[in-house]
Amino acid sequence: MAAEAVLDIRNLVVEFPTRRGVLTAIRGIDLTIGRGEILGVVGESGAGKSLTGAAVIGLLESGGRIAEGEIHVCGRRIDQLPLREMQKLRGRTIGAIFQDPLTSLNPLLTVGDQLIETMRVHMPLSRAGAMARAVRLLQEVGIPSPELRIAQYPHQFSGGMRQRVVIALALCAEPELVIADEPTTALDVSIQAQITALLKRVCRDRGTAMMLITHDMGVIAETADRVAVMYAGRIVEIGPVASIIRAPRHPYTKGLIGSIPSLTQRSERLVQIDGSMPRLNAMPEGCAFHPRCRFAMAQCRRERPPLMPAGTSEAACWHLNGEVSHVA
């Protein structure tokens, strides 16, 4: 498995040094994504999911640094590469799709110019050859009459169409891995469904591995193969999507899924997780979730649970140890 993984993250720790001490935002993450696989990364704001994606592309905000751990893409270690090497990798090996399609496109260049520029930087193509590829690519992502649209500027596209252009841009140099950070959050639900279907088809057809970062469990359910649930800089549960949604093991995952209002029936009261995620400078001892957990016991306050196998998935919770069974 490890040999064929496109992305392999081992014990990743990301820190932000500040005047009042070092803040650790990601506290040891291990994950792998295989060819053609979509791994969903889900969690509340501040859980560290976007930071994980940024660390892989090498676009951590200034001050942030990878303090420990290794990131391997296609068998090559990339976390210590110099800037120039990293720039060659971005676009060619790792593509990125961000939340806001308007700010990820250059408003002064036509859509075609942006696609052609990206392709010619990474591949030995003539301008005409790149143009032909760009038209095919726009067709593939579902933009009607691509030969006309290619000469237009980003502002002439609607939100959903713009996000299709961004997806085409991320895919144009045929990367092995795509980091999609909240690709549908800025879109209407009707367009969101089209975009998730597109991402799924692209990964299946091209064998591209994808890390799909979102806070929307519904998007994960429809798109991803496996899902990693993050809380306070750690993965608290990881496994196949279907089993995590139908039978979540970690109390946090249960709360997260329970708090989604159902479309098919009206309940009197929504399940809510009281409180909020701990701040980075006030991380509780033991399990980071224990102050909000209904099942917290003495051990949870003292010791941090490691990821333990639970059915087809893995979860980090002491209650899975068999001593306490009332959570299941």
Add this chain to the structure above:
Amino acid sequence: MSLDEQPALAASDIACWFPLPQSWLDRAVFGKPSRMVKAVDGISFAIPRGTTFAIVGESGCGKSTVARMVVGLQDPTRGTFDFAAGRGRKGRLRTQMIFQDPFASLNPRWRVGDIIAEPIRELGLCEDTRETVRRMHGLLDTVGLGSRDAGRYPHEFSGGQRQRISIARALAAEPEFLVCDEPTSALDVSVQAQILNLLADLQSDLGLTYLFISHNLSAVRHVSDRVAVMYLGRIVEEAPADEIFDRPRHPYTKFLLGSVPNLLHPDRERIPVAVDLPSPISPPPGCTYHPRCPLASDLCRAGAPEASRLGATTIRCHHAREIHLS
């Protein structure tokens, strides 16, 4: 009609048109007529006291413009809002609004206590300063924050907590009618649950009436009594919440409901729609939904449908009868 039966708010034939900017050359030399965006184009509804009325739709359908008109931030081009008698200005219901973005709607230079106390002072709701402070602490407690939070600034709070501050500020004016414009769309789902539960508690404790604007259909199902689905400035279907969600009639409502991701049935059949939302500047002729509609016929391309009633549902669709029978 007795006072109790009178709806908290009755809107009749509301429209809001915005002129499009035009170059002076076009206007003065070529004499081109100015074009209008019909953001809202003739909608009517009534909200009974103590209930929640929800308006749903995609971005650009005009739902936020309706919210802004109800609280008076925007004047309607035509039509009237008829509020029931209450404690507010001109003896009508006192209305307050909760905004979508809890980061932009709180003054970053004011302490939370001052933000919440301002409406109390402005409206003279409390006798003296001590009374005001006591009321302000009471409001913080109502929305689940502590008295200590009064001395802090908005940036010290998370999104969910800021939305609670925003709710406390709205409640400080002792409103009878609350307009909630996408109150949870900037929040995480676990925090959304906290805020929706809080809004439900406040409604049952204080007897508030809500106008709830949202694009999140599952949140709407959870909070609302009646739902109106808006499309390009018009209400295409309006019915009791259970009716809309269990027996959607309009093709657009069906399409919207089908687009919502379903956790337990992620691979179900979907109605495929390739066409994006048309621009509200130049809406299609006839029924504005016809380019995306699977049932579209020549009738739909020719003329806009009138509202018709099917049981408890009001619907604007030429094929309403056939849908009802099938």
